[in-house]
Amino acid sequence: MKFLVIDHVSHTYFTRQSAVTALEDVSLAIEEGEFVSFLGPSGCGKTTLLSIIAALIKPTEGTILLEGNKIDSMNPSVGYMLQQDYLFPWKTIEENIFLGLKIIGIDTNEAKQKALNLLSEIGLKGVEKHYPHQLSGGMRQRAALVRTLAVNPKILLLDEPFSALDYQTKLKLEELVWKTLKDYNKTALLVTHDIGEAIVMSDRIFLFDARPGRIVHTFIIPEELRSLSPFAARQHPRFSELFQSIWKELDQLEKNR
């Protein structure tokens, strides 16, 4: 049985002015422990699809199955990290990372200690009592990751988590997030518009096209790249090879439009 199944999902947004079909007939399946990326230009429905998987919005058509069960209400098994950190500015980092535990009602000392351990593992020891505005963008993004992981979700949805960071911070965070997720053997779904990031982080890449959003191509990352950490993978000859072919594919999509 597949871990996560997206079965013929379509979604149309209705507004007063128009009806926008953000996704059309998207189907895919993900194995447990797999790391997949959704790659595509902005406006191709990536955020919409994540929101549907997180049950924040109900698709116009289709179903989502997690371990064979239909997801139709908000579910702590799905961890969702938004495009920006959205740490609550009036809460300390500590209070921020306990947020999910509190809402679900599992804020035991043990769970809190685990969250604090994770915070220091990810390199944020000593900022527990700080407020978000005292932290840099990269640190905030890491704290947001800890907040998401603290409730121990089965699958992690990451919506362009590194897009607002400077290049160096981004490379470092890719490395850190990749390692953390591998250590905890998490299934993860990364949305990005960065080809390189998609290649080095994931096991499979789904290429999306816009208007309406749909999957046009799937790339399977070769084994020799998968086993490497993101930074090492960027140096590998297969990396640029794959980069070229994805680039060509994207270029073709643009020309056909």
Add this chain to the structure above:
Amino acid sequence: MKRTDSDIQLLHEQYLASLQKEKRFVRFFQLLIFLIFFLVWEVASKQQWIDPLLFSSPSNIWELLTEKLADGSLLSHVGVTLFETLLGFVLGTLLGTLLAAALWWFPRLSKVADPYLVVLNAMPKVALGPILIVALGPGFTSIIAMGAIISIIITTIVVYTSFKEVDANYVKVLKTFGANRWQCFIGAILPASFPTIISTLKVNVGLSWVGVIVGEFLVSKQGLGYMIIYGFQVFNFTLVLLSLLLIAALATVMYQAVGYIEKKLIKNR
């Protein structure tokens, strides 16, 4: 030449000293204006440049103040007015915020209520005074009601607008953890709106004073508003001006207190 640490420290000290100097300069002129105002008032009144019967004089007002303080009548008037204003202010802000919460909770209600809020907001609330006095009796209750009613609607509108403007992504974060509507309100909407609520407090301080003073004009039993009306009727303008100065002082203290609360509450943003 390379600057040493001690050079930089010296420059920093000079900078701090210049800030201090600027502050003293401003304070000095503020005090000067204060003194000159009362001095000119006093002289003008004594020299009959202005009508002393109408404009009184600082020394007369001071005399009346000590006299009224001695016989204890002033304190009771001040106490009554302060009590009414504080209660009106707290009630107005609280009820306004509660109404805003209700509008947020029931979006349909807010759509239906919208035109009524506009009308109620546009209407001068003090015009309701006579009706309130008949309905609630000529006493505390109707005066406090005046102090509250004058700020409820505007608080409702301003706070509700701020509830709606809270970045939806904060709510989204809570929802990804399965938060219900109440948790979203308490966890994101309300705390994110604290700065707005505090700034309405500042406006409401002024409004409550208006409501209460007008209420006391109408009820005419006790309080600073009553002192003004009474002074006016017996043509004792020293009493009127004394009340006025007291109101100004008390309202300022209240305003400063709200400012202090504001600093405490939103220091981390």
